Amino acid sequence: MSSFIIKGGCRLNGTITPKGAKNEALQVICATLLTDEEVTITNIPNIKDVNNLIDLLADMGVKVTRMGEGAYTFKADNIDLAYLNSEAFIKKCSSLRGSVMIVGPLVARFGKAIVAKPGGDKIGRRRLDTHFLGIQRLGANFTYDEEKHIYDITANGLKGCYMLLDEASVTGTANILMAAVLAKGVTTIYNAACEPYLQQLSKMLNSMGAKIEGVGSNLLTITGVEKLEGCSHKLLPDMIEIGSFIGMAAMTGSEIRIKDVSIKDLGIIPDAFRRLGITIKEEGDDLYIPQHDHYEIETFMDGSIMTFADAPWPGLTPDLMSVILVVATQAKGSVLIHQKMFESRLFFVDKLIDMGAQIILCDPHRAVVIGQDKQHPLRATTMVSPDIRAGIALLIAAMSAQGTSKIDNIDQIDRGYESIDERLNALGASIQRISND
Numbered sequence: 248m249s250s251f252i253i254k255g256g257c258r259l260n261g262t263i264t265p266k267g268a269k270n271e272a273l274q275v276i277c278a279t280l281l282t283d284e285e286v287t288i289t290n291i292p293n294i295k296d297v298n299n300l301i302d303l304l305a306d307m308g309v310k311v312t313r314m315g316e317g318a319y320t321f322k323a324d325n326i327d328l329a330y331l332n333s334e335a336f337i338k339k340c341s342s343l344r345g346s347v348m349i350v351g352p353l354v355a356r357f358g359k360a361i362v363a364k365p366g367g368d369k370i371g372r373r374r375l376d377t378h379f380l381g382i383q384r385l386g387a388n389f390t391y392d393e394e395k396h397i398y399d400i401t402a403n404g405l406k407g408c409y410m411l412l413d414e415a416s417v418t419g420t421a422n423i424l425m426a427a428v429l430a431k432g433v434t435t436i437y438n439a440a441c442e443p444y445l446q447q448l449s450k451m452l453n454s455m456g457a458k459i460e461g462v463g464s465n466l467l468t469i470t471g472v473e474k475l476e477g478c479s480h481k482l483l484p485d486m487i488e489i490g491s492f493i494g495m496a497a498m499t500g501s502e503i504r505i506k507d508v509s510i511k512d513l514g515i516i517p518d519a520f521r522r523l524g525i526t527i528k529e530e531g532d533d534l535y536i537p538q539h540d541h542y543e544i545e546t547f548m549d550g551s552i553m554t555f556a557d558a559p560w561p562g563l564t565p566d567l568m569s570v571i572l573v574v575a576t577q578a579k580g581s582v583l584i585h586q587k588m589f590e591s592r593l594f595f596v597d598k599l600i601d602m603g604a605q606i607i608l609c610d611p612h613r614a615v616v617i618g619q620d621k622q623h624p625l626r627a628t629t630m631v632s633p634d635i636r637a638g639i640a641l642l643i644a645a646m647s648a649q650g651t652s653k654i655d656n657i658d659q660i661d662r663g664y665e666s667i668d669e670r671l672n673a674l675g676a677s678i679q680r681i682s683n684d
Contacts, residue, residue, distance in 0.1 A: 250655045251668060254677035255627055255648035258538075259501035261674045265489050265508060266292040266665045267317060267482035271444035273345035274421045275451050275480055276300055279309065279321035280352035281425060282455060284477030289318045291482060295662045299343050306330060306339070322477075326353075331361040337397055338363075347378060348418055350400055351426035354387050360400040377412055377419030382426050384410045385434065407432035407471055415440045415465065415559040421448055428457040430471040439467045442560040443512040447483055454478040483509050488664065489534070490516050490567040491639050494574040495671075496536040497525045498647040500621075503674065505534040514561050519571065522553060523578055541620060544580030556585035565589060569640035572596065576604040576625065577647060578618035585613050595637035598630045599644060627652040635663035642667070646676060655683070 267290035276297070279286040291297060293316075301319065305311045308327040312320045330336050331353075340346040340363035353360035379389055379398070387402040407430045412419065420440040425448075427434035439445075441463055449462040455478045458470040489508050496503045497520070510517075510532055517527050517534065524542030528535040544553050557565035565588045572584045576599060586592050590611040600606055602625040605617035627650030632638030638660035645652035654660075657680070660667060668678040 248655065248683045249657050250653055250681050250683055251642065251645075251657050252679040252681060253642065253645040253652045253654065255625075255645055255650055255652060257499065257646065257675055257677050259496065259499055259503055259671065259674040259676060262504040262506050263492055263670060263674060264506040265484040265492070266290075266294075268292075268444055268485040269294060269297060269487075269663050270417070271447050271482050272297045273300055274348060274418070274444060274448045275482070276304065276321070277345070277348040277352055278425055278448060278451060279304070280323045280326070280349060281356055281429065281452075282475040282477060283322070283324035285320050285322045286455075286477050287314070287318070287320045287479040289479075289481045291317045291319055292485065292665045293317070294665050295658065296343065296345060299339070300345050303336075303339050303343065303346060306336065326357065328357060328359060331359070336361070337395065341396070347375060348422050348425070350378065351382060351422040351424070354382060354400050354402050355405055355426045355429035358402045358404070362398050362400070364396045364398070377414055377416040378422045381410055381412065381419060381423035381436070384408050385423070385426055385430050387426070405430035407434035407469065409435045410437070412436065412438040414438070417442050417445055420467075421445055424448065424452070424459070424467065424469065427469040428452055428459070428471065428475065429473070430469075432471055434469040434471070436467040436469070437465065439465050440559060441465050443483060443486070443514070447480075451478060451480045454480070483512055486513055486516055486564070487566045487636070489513065490520065491570050491643070491664075493517075493520045493525060493527060493534065493536055494570045495643050495646065497523070497539045497542055497574055498577055498643050500538055500540055501536075501674075502538040503536055505536070507532055508534050510534070515563060516567065519555065519563055519567070520574070523571065523574055523582075524580075525574075542578050543620075544575065544578045544582050544618060546580070552581055552583055554583040554585060557588050565592070566636050568592065569595065569636040570643065572614060572616060573599060573640040573644050575616040575618055576606065576644070577621050579620035581615065581617045583613065583615050587612060592634070592637065595633055595641065598628065598641060599625070602626050602628050602644060602648060624649045626650065629653040629655070631655045632657055632659040635659055639664060639667075642678075646671075646678075
């Protein structure tokens with residue numbers, strides 16, 4: 248395990264470029280299993296979750312070649328299906344939540360898949376019903392081994408159908424979509440997720456020869472094809488990194504430019520931070536955040552307290568709620584944070600309270616933040632990163648605090664943010680990585 252030692256109060260200055268999107272990477276890398284031809288993917292972030300998935304595919308027999316920084320080719324022309332029954336495969340699956348998205352491609356192409364009950368962030372219950380029920384509707388059979396904690400999935404040819412998803416699950420939609428592209432007939436998915444990364448997956452599959460209509464909407468129509476071809480695909484920049492950098496600039500009173508952000512794919516994220524009082528200027532495809540000595544939270548038109556609540560796209564992504572919460576602690580004004588989708592993501596606020604933040608945790612889903620307008624800076628402390636997003640929020644808090652803080656379990660942060668300490672230090676931060684082994 249490693250830790251960060253952070254000297255607070257350092258202002259940042261300069262330009263930072265977001266890495267490729269983690270959530271898109273996990274989807275499109277799994278999609279390479281759908282063809283025996285070569286697929287090239289660029290702008291892949293060098294982070295643990297993505298690297299572990301790439302290693303898993305390589306162990307399955309996918310020919311993986313690193314072409315350069317962030318660029319890989321994948322060729323799944325000789326998959327070792329027997330490896331799916333091995334303890335090594337099951338162990339790797341259980342530690343990587345993204346591994347569940349190999350089910351759709353494997354069942355569609357080979358009629359068989361095995362996946363362990365996946366791990367990932369400890370942020371509350373994250374059920375797999377949407378994934379499995381959708382693929383079952385296409386004709387797959389699921390059995391669960393309670394002793395080994397694995398799902399065994401088989402299918403003798405998938406067939407298209409109409410389905411109404413019980414929730415607009417991003418990974419669930421991706422998994423079903425990847426299964427449907429090789430199913431016979433027409434599949435209609437209603438209440439589909441429509442995040443930009445899912446749109447990217449759909450565009451990639453269409454470039455491979457799939458027939459997907461309705462991309463960007465919650466109603467997808469997929470006409471199955473017999474075979475998919477190779478393609479080249481570039482990942483979007485990570486919108487969660489972009490939002491994190493916006494919040495970081497405001498909290499530390501810094502002037503930074505976030506380069507090549509693909510503004511058209513950010514949805515309401517910039518406006519959400521503007522409602523916190525943060526000035527964000529769009530210059531070309533860059534976001535420029537000037538120095539903020541103060542920022543004031545807006546109220547609703549009737550004067551009532553501002554509320555931020557997560558929602559499926561095009562609503563506000565739940566992955567930025569932790570960042571928005573910590574940024575609000577040093578704003579002028581008050582805000583209600585309503586984290587609807589996960590019941591454990593707000594528990595990290597106890598550490599912010601220890602640092603001097605004024606937060607009322609109403610219940611596992613809601614917190615009221617009373618901003619202190621930078622009149623009472625946070626105090627340095629020692630803390631532990633519970634998950635990726637809370638981890639980056641705690642890092643932002645530590646960077647703005649008075650004194651030197653320590654964050655343990657930063658492997659969680661490394662799962663979602665590539666070389667974050669080196670990149671921020673290049674802008675003027677003071678973050679030291681130490682090993683506790």
